[in-house]
Amino acid sequence: KAQSFFFSDPMHITEFRVPLPVTVDEYQVAQLFMVAKLSKNETGGGSGVEVLKNEPFDDGKIKGQYTHKIYHLNGRVPGWVAAIAPASALLLYEEAWNCYPYCKTVLTCPGFEKFLIKIETWHKPGSCDFDNVHELTGKEFSSARSM
Numbered sequence: 001k002a003q004s005f006f007f008s009d010p011m012h013i014t015e016f017r018v019p020l021p022v023t024v025d026e027y028q029v030a031q032l033f034m035v036a037k038l039s040k041n042e043t044g045g046g047s048g049v050e051v052l053k054n055e056p057f058d059d060g061k062i063k064g065q066y067t068h069k070i071y072h073l074n075g076r077v078p079g080w081v082a083a084i085a086p087a088s089a090l091l092l093y094e095e096a097w098n099c100y101p102y103c104k105t106v107l108t109c110p111g112f113e114k115f116l117i118k119i120e121t122w123h124k125p126g127s128c129d130f131d132n133v134h135e136l137t138g139k140e141f142s143s144a145r146s147m
């Protein structure tokens with residue numbers, strides 16, 4: 001079963017607003033195509049993407065596609081790094097909840113206990129003029145950076 005969808009740990013928040021020259025629907029098709037292509041092209045020779053789970057989920061509030069992947073980085077780092085780094089430091093775990101147009105991705109590395117990157121993405125039509133698209137609290141919103 002997938003881990004809890006929400007985290008309560010405080011973290012640094014930076015919002016990036018990226019206008020795209022395509023519609024939200026066109027972007028969704030392109031994104032799915034490129035993720036599949038990248039996974040296929042970057043796998044082999046002991047490196048690449050290992051898909052552990054790829055299944056629908058419904059937590060009662062939202063539903064979508066859950067994926068759990070391991071990125072094997074040993075063939076993607078310089079040889080001297082691979083020689084001195086513990087094997088666990090060359091693995092990147094990705095859990096993703098794709099509820100398009102909302103997506104959440106969590107990256108962890110077993111070699112670094114405190115390493116955690118959480119990416120929440122909204123794909124919205126228009127000219128990037130949404131205020132507080134992630135519905136942050138007052139304190140979170142005032143401390144967030146927007147780019």
